[in-house]
Amino acid sequence: MNYTLNHWRKLNVFCSDGAVPIDNNASEREMKRVVLNRKNSLFVGQPAWRCTAAILASLTSNLPPAPA
Secondary structure, X not given: OHHHHHOHHHHHXXXXXXXXXXXOHHHHHHHHXXXXXXXXXXXXXXXXXXHHHHHHXXXXXXXXXXXX
């Protein structure tokens, strides 16, 4: 009961505005992609390559997806 009362305003916004998404899967997927790229760049061979891989991963993770 307390949970519902504490989130009542947000629940009303969600119920009154059809544009508000019910979940945040899109943002979760984006964050997962960034974190995996960062994690994978840790295991690249030479230390100088790690820095380059991390920079390239950061740049490519900010690109919009290619049109289908």
